[in-house]
Structure formats: C-alpha cells, structure tokens
Amino acid sequence: MHTLSVMRSQIINPSTPKSNLISILQALTHALQSTNQTRNQTHHILKLLSDLAAHHSSLSQLVLDSLRSNSPDPSSITHLAFEGTVESLHAITSILDDGLVSLDDSLFVSLCFGPNVSARIWMLRNAGLRFQVRPALLLGVCLGLTKDPYPYVREASLEGIHSLCECGVFEDVSLVEACYGRGVELLSDMHDCVRLSAVRVVASWGVMLAASNADMKNYLSNEVFAKLCSMARDMSMKVRAEAFNGIGKIEIVSEDFLLQSLSKRVLTFGKTKKTLYQSTSEQFVKLATSVAGALVHGLEDEFFEVRKSACQSLYTLTILSLEFAHEAINFLMDMLNDDSVVVQLQALETLHHMAINGFLKLQEIHLHMFLGVLVDNNREVRYAERKILKVVKLNDRVLFKSSIDSLLENLVHYPQDEDDVLSAFSHLGRNHKKYVGLIIKEIFEEVEAAFEGNFEFNSVRIAALLTLSISSPLLNGHIGSIPPVMFSYAVTFLGRIYCAFSDIMDRNALLAYLCEKSRSTGHSGGDAPNLATKEEIESQITRDPKEVANYKEEQQLANNEVIDFTNYILAKLPDMWAMIQSGFTNKVLGSLRCWKEELTTMMASDSSGYGDALAFTLQNLRIFKLLAEVWQHLLPEKTDSSQRMGVLESKLGKLDKRVKELMCRFLGFSAEEEITVLELILVTFSLRLCKVKICSANQTFKKLNAIYLQVESLLKESSTLPSNFIVELGKLLHESSTAINEASSRNPLPFDECLKLFSFKKFTSHGTIKHLKAELSIPNNDLEHPFPFVSRLPAGIPCNITAHNVSTEKRLWLRISMDDGFVHHVFLDLDLFEGSGKVKKFAFVAPFYRTAKAGSVTLKVSIGLESLFENACPVQRHGGPKRELVLLCAEKQVYLSNVNKE
Numbered sequence: 001m002h003t004l005s006v007m008r009s010q011i012i013n014p015s016t017p018k019s020n021l022i023s024i025l026q027a028l029t030h031a032l033q034s035t036n037q038t039r040n041q042t043h044h045i046l047k048l049l050s051d052l053a054a055h056h057s058s059l060s061q062l063v064l065d066s067l068r069s070n071s072p073d074p075s076s077i078t079h080l081a082f083e084g085t086v087e088s089l090h091a092i093t094s095i096l097d098d099g100l101v102s103l104d105d106s107l108f109v110s111l112c113f114g115p116n117v118s119a120r121i122w123m124l125r126n127a128g129l130r131f132q133v134r135p136a137l138l139l140g141v142c143l144g145l146t147k148d149p150y151p152y153v154r155e156a157s158l159e160g161i162h163s164l165c166e167c168g169v170f171e172d173v174s175l176v177e178a179c180y181g182r183g184v185e186l187l188s189d190m191h192d193c194v195r196l197s198a199v200r201v202v203a204s205w206g207v208m209l210a211a212s213n214a215d216m217k218n219y220l221s222n223e224v225f226a227k228l229c230s231m232a233r234d235m236s237m238k239v240r241a242e243a244f245n246g247i248g249k250i251e252i253v254s255e256d257f258l259l260q261s262l263s264k265r266v267l268t269f270g271k272t273k274k275t276l277y278q279s280t281s282e283q284f285v286k287l288a289t290s291v292a293g294a295l296v297h298g299l300e301d302e303f304f305e306v307r308k309s310a311c312q313s314l315y316t317l318t319i320l321s322l323e324f325a326h327e328a329i330n331f332l333m334d335m336l337n338d339d340s341v342v343v344q345l346q347a348l349e350t351l352h353h354m355a356i357n358g359f360l361k362l363q364e365i366h367l368h369m370f371l372g373v374l375v376d377n378n379r380e381v382r383y384a385e386r387k388i389l390k391v392v393k394l395n396d397r398v399l400f401k402s403s404i405d406s407l408l409e410n411l412v413h414y415p416q417d418e419d420d421v422l423s424a425f426s427h428l429g430r431n432h433k434k435y436v437g438l439i440i441k442e443i444f445e446e447v448e449a450a451f452e453g454n455f456e457f458n459s460v461r462i463a464a465l466l467t468l469s470i471s472s473p474l475l476n477g478h479i480g481s482i483p484p485v486m487f488s489y490a491v492t493f494l495g496r497i498y499c500a501f502s503d504i505m506d507r508n509a510l511l512a513y514l515c516e517k518s519r520s521t522g523h524s525g526g527d528a529p530n531l532a533t534k535e536e537i538e539s540q541i542t543r544d545p546k547e548v549a550n551y552k553e554e555q556q557l558a559n560n561e562v563i564d565f566t567n568y569i570l571a572k573l574p575d576m577w578a579m580i581q582s583g584f585t586n587k588v589l590g591s592l593r594c595w596k597e598e599l600t601t602m603m604a605s606d607s608s609g610y611g612d613a614l615a616f617t618l619q620n621l622r623i624f625k626l627l628a629e630v631w632q633h634l635l636p637e638k639t640d641s642s643q644r645m646g647v648l649e650s651k652l653g654k655l656d657k658r659v660k661e662l663m664c665r666f667l668g669f670s671a672e673e674e675i676t677v678l679e680l681i682l683v684t685f686s687l688r689l690c691k692v693k694i695c696s697a698n699q700t701f702k703k704l705n706a707i708y709l710q711v712e713s714l715l716k717e718s719s720t721l722p723s724n725f726i727v728e729l730g731k732l733l734h735e736s737s738t739a740i741n742e743a744s745s746r747n748p749l750p751f752d753e754c755l756k757l758f759s760f761k762k763f764t765s766h767g768t769i770k771h772l773k774a775e776l777s778i779p780n781n782d783l784e785h786p787f788p789f790v791s792r793l794p795a796g797i798p799c800n801i802t803a804h805n806v807s808t809e810k811r812l813w814l815r816i817s818m819d820d821g822f823v824h825h826v827f828l829d830l831d832l833f834e835g836s837g838k839v840k841k842f843a844f845v846a847p848f849y850r851t852a853k854a855g856s857v858t859l860k861v862s863i864g865l866e867s868l869f870e871n872a873c874p875v876q877r878h879g880g881p882k883r884e885l886v887l888l889c890a891e892k893q894v895y896l897s898n899v900n901k902e
Contacts, residue, residue: 774802787896
C-alpha cells in the first residue's frame, strides 16, 4: 500500500517525467495480472490506472493498449473490476472503451442482484449509459429491484423504468400495466426519494397506458390524474412539485375532475357514469376525493417551487375545458401578487397561453390585480404582462379604457419601457377597433390641445395616444372616426413610434401610410412626400417579418437620417466652444442635455445599423460637456475654495476617463482625427497641470510629454498642420520641465495661456468609425442565489462574454474587485472566442482566489481593454495588465456565499 501511495503522488504531480509515468503504468499492469492481489489492492490498482489516464491525457491510449495486450481475455479485467467496490466499476469503465465493456445477460443480472448495495445502484444508474443491455432485460431487472429493501435501489430502479418509457414505445399492454401498477404501489413508500421517482413513473407510464387502450382512454386518463392529484398533499416539497409537473403532461381529463381540482369540497355531478366512462358511483367518489382541491393546495403551497409547478400544470389543463379555464383565472390572478418573481412569471405565461387560445376572459373584478402588474418593479414581469395585452380580446369598454390608463401609468413610472409600451398600444388599437372609435374624441381633444400649446406638452403620452389612434385602421384601410389630422401629427413622431409597428412594416412604409391617410383632408401638418400608393403601402404592411428585415437591409444605405443628425451635432460643437469661452456655459449645457437625451433614445431603439455613429457622437457630447464644466472653474473671477477644488478634481477625473475611452473604444480614425483625439488628451493633462493640488504634477507631466511626442510623430508622417495650441504647448514643455522637477515649486504651471489657444475641432461621422464594446452576463446569480465557495479555496465565477468589433490584437482583461480595494485580473485570450466578424462570444469560469473567512462576499466584475497608446508610466501589476484599463461594459455584481458558515 505504501508503494501504491508513492505511485499516486507521482501520478498527480504534473512535473513527473513521462518516463517515470510509463514505468508506473507497466508496474500497475503487471500487478493487475497477478493472482496474489487482494480485492482491496485490485481496487486501488484500477483507481491508479484511471487517475493516470485522467491526469495525463497523452498516456490514456497507452493505458488502454497496455490493458488489451497484457490480457488475453479482456472480459476477465471487467470481471475483476466488478468483484470490487463501486469505485472499481467506475475506474475500469472510465479506461476501457465500449467494445471491451460488454456484458452477457447472465453477468448483468448477477451484478445487479449482487450483495454489494452500492454496486447495484451503480449498475442501475449506468446501465443505459455505459453498457449495451437489451431494454426488455433491463426493464425486467428494474421491475424486480423495485422490491429491494434498500430505498436508493428502489429509487434507481424506478428511474430506470421512467427512462425506458421515454426511450421507446412498448407494444405489450400487460408490461405497460405492470410498470404503471408498480409506480402506483410505490406512491405510498415511506421514503421521499422513492415517492419522487414513483410519481415520474405514474405520469409517464400512465399516459402510455391510456394511449394504448382506446376504449378505456378517458377513464385511465382520469385515474392517472387522480393518482397524481393525491400526491399534492405529500410531505415532501419535491414530490409535490413533481406531481404537478406530471399533471401538466396529461392530455385528456374530464371537465368534472378539472373543476373538482379547484374545489376542496367534493362536488356532485348529475351525469357521473357518463362522465367517468364505465366507472361506478363508488369509484367516482373515491377518485373525486383524491382530486378535490389539489390545484388549490398547489397554488397555496408554502414553497415557490410547488406554486410554480402548479401554475405550469394549468398551462396545459386550461385548454381542455372553457369552464375550467374561466374558474382558473381567479386563482391565477392571485398568483400575480406572489412573493416569488418566478411564480409571477409562470402565472403570466399561463395567462398568455390562455389568451392566445381565446380562453382568457377578463372581467372587471380582475382589473386591479391584472393591470397592477404593469407598475411592478421587475422589468420581466412588466414585459410578460404587456405580452398578454397584445393578444387578449377585451370584451367591454371599461376594460379597454383601464388597460390604456394602466399602460400610460407604466410609462410614467418606467420610461425605459417606452418601446414595448408603444408596441402594446399598437396591438391594442389593431385588435379593438370598435373601442378606439368610442374614445377617439377625447384622445383627439387632448392631442390637439397639446399641439396648440394649451397645456404642458407630454411627448411620451402624446406618442402613446397617437400610436393607439393610427393603429386602429391599419389593416382594414378604413379611417372611420379617426380624424385625418391625427396621422399628420403622427408624422412628427415618426422617429419615436415606428418601432411599435416593426412587426408588420418598416419605417418607410409607416411614413407612406401616414402621409396617404392624412392627405384625405388636404392637411398634412407639413410637406408630405409622395412615397407610395395605397396598394404599395398595403403590400408593405402584409409582408412577412423576414421580408421586412431584408427590406431594411436594402434601404440601410439610402437611409442617411442618423448620419445627418450626428454630423449636425458634431458641426455645432466648435461654434458652441466659442460661446463657452465667452461665458455662456449654462445656455450651451441646456442644448447639450437635449441632444444627449435624443441620442440616448435613438441608441435604445436603433435598427438602422448606425449604432457606432450614435455612440461616437454621444461620447463627443459627454467630453464637450465636461470640458465646458471644467472651463467654468478656470475663469478669472472664480475663487479657489477647497470645495471647488474637490469638484474640479472629480470632473477632471471623469474627463480623463471619457477622453481615453474615445481613444481606445473607437477604431477607424484617420491620421488627422487621431491627432484631434490626442489633442483632447493633451488638453486634459494641461488642465490638471494648471492646478498642482489636484494630483502629482510630475507624473502628469510625463504622460503629457509622452502624448505630445506621439502627436509630433503623427504630424511628421502626415501633411496635417499643428494647431496653435499644439505649437504653443511644444514651447512650454521645454520651459516647464525644470519647474516640474523643482520640489519647492508651489505655483501652478504656466499652461493657462496655452489653453486659451485651444479650439474644439469638428469631427465628421462618415461610417468608418467602429465602436468597441462588450457585454458581460453572470447567469443564475443574485442576492438570493449566490455562488457557493469554501474559505481559502478558489471560487469559480461563470461568465458569458460577447465582444463587438474587438480584434485579436487587443488585450482584454476580466477585472474582479472588492470593496476593500483588492483587484484581481484574469486575461481573456481572444483566440478562444467563438464567432467571426464583428461579434465574438466566449463562455468560461473565472477563478477568484481571495476567499476569506467570511459568510458572504460581494464582487464587482467588468471587462477592461488595455490602453496600449500610453507608453509612459506603465501600471505594474503582478499577473495583471501593464497599462491602465478602459472598461468596455458596466460592472456586474457577483454574490458569493460560504458553504461552511455557521
């Protein structure tokens, strides 16, 4: 045993020479053939062979070849392994291939019914994975072992029976009855794990049994339904949840039993025998007692897993009976107020399924609970609710008007939902033309008053009302009671509302539709272009969504509205810089805020393919705004208080971050544009050097000098003339180097005169600039579901990463930080990313090593790009980036929980 222990230490050591490993392999193979080995020694030898193949993949084939060549009868090795423990079974099957691990029927049966309990369980669980066993033999063995005295053997045998049902169809009805009957028998087992597997067997084999007998199909389906309902009150939460999962798989249930499952009191039905098909009154009472209130118990269960499963079973049961669906709505409405978001989402999914099938009949008593979900604080819940409103048929004006008011309230509380809310208004208008006509008068009065300036103009509300109005005659072509001027008003909101109709038409088709409808009165609210005839509009509307997508791609090059808008903003910035130097900063900041909001809205709903241009323009606006705010602090009349110095330092830090993002996160600059961006960096550093209290002047001067040398090199390579600011800065750099090195210097460096020569340069968005960005998601992790970790052992963080426009020359890092300042970096190899072109994806588990003795740990994870353009003052981090990082995505919080905490 000592020798085997030494061998194991050599095997698991990755530095062991290959020659030593081969010698160990030969010794183990020879020892395995010896007849003097005990059963315990045989087990350890097989385990070492398995470890050797697992830890050294290059030797796995040698391990297999050695076993083959040194054993004239490979099955003898298999026998030898099977005489040991379950670990021996696993070890030998992990080494040998499928051709060697072949068992005859007698050997398989003898191993399954052997004295070793663990071996019996292992054989049952791996029979269908590692061994080729006839289904009939395996089914017989599993049926026999359902009588085993050990509960885990019974569980494994039931799971084997369940898996066999999913693998194929058995024509022998008596065999199906035997499997179903055995499952029913074990529903009353005293062990939870056995009852859990028995529920799966009853559900799967019960459905097969009902399908195999056409005459008794209805009765057998009712019986299976009753058996599963009887488990709704089981003591085990997992059994109850599995019972409702099985109920949802039943295809036929009588309406009497469905209604009984929603009532805890046993109901009486007039046509019992006819309903139950060949059953007696005594059988009916017995089955009805099992069914009574089963779904109610599930929906009221203390565990959210059971409540979710109960809601999920209603997903399929509600389409079996209209009366049952109407009764179930009352219970599902209560689930919308559940404490668990998972249960809420499942209830909404069930209601959506009912609405699609026409079984969702809402009443006034449901309004408060149903529409109240639209102001829920969970985005997914609100989205699921709006999915229902898009397809449900509302049967009176009160419901329709309440739905509109609730959607408008949704817009007030959550403006980020605007696109999907407008889409819901579009569907409501198309599906309820009559009700739109009934309230169009008050809508028109409100919209007209807003456009005439009689009260405060709420653009979001007006956009929603216009969307509702113009969608009503969309498909039938008849305007009806809709005033044509409403279509003229809608033209002015085209950029905001066209996303609400993206499922049936594109932007150009919507514009043509609005212009055509508004022309009927001669008032179009402006010059309406003659883009299409009525027939062309209708052909656009009825297009397949795939055709609409192709049409968008064809029109992408012709659609220059986004580029024109971004170039307009970029052209205005140099003129605004002159206003800032004149002291009109507040007026400029007001215009910047409006443009920023418009760009943010356009980016959120962009479908034109110009997202990079929008992001580039928005980044320029942010930099310009920060420059304007910093410039206020440098005016002569401003005093230097400690409070103002703190604000200035904060804004300079943000400005430095934004300018570096412009340099690192955007590609495709021309030489002139690159000089312009570097000039912005020089301005940022110069602003810092004007105030020595802000940061280390020596370090800032080194960075400034390094960037200036890059600009000087680019100017020599191109024919671009340097700006006055760069010329003056070059003169000052030589004069300031002495002042920087003087420790006694306390006066600001003389860069303020140089900064007066700076003027903001005009960029042009010409479509070649690409935006580098990344998306990071941490699946299945939140405050309620943290990842487990063990103190002082590495913890794994699963990450899904999507990178856009990132080439292999870039250096990406995963940045993991803690609140105490500790930062850990993990390098991301771009060669491992999947995909080609603009988008690349990568999924991996990031290690985190600093797991202290704490009950829980909260981390912040983000993706950073190493800013290689800065050659001065590299950041020295052991095992991390050598330069500063520019983050490509927002930080994600990751929650860890210690599994050993008391």
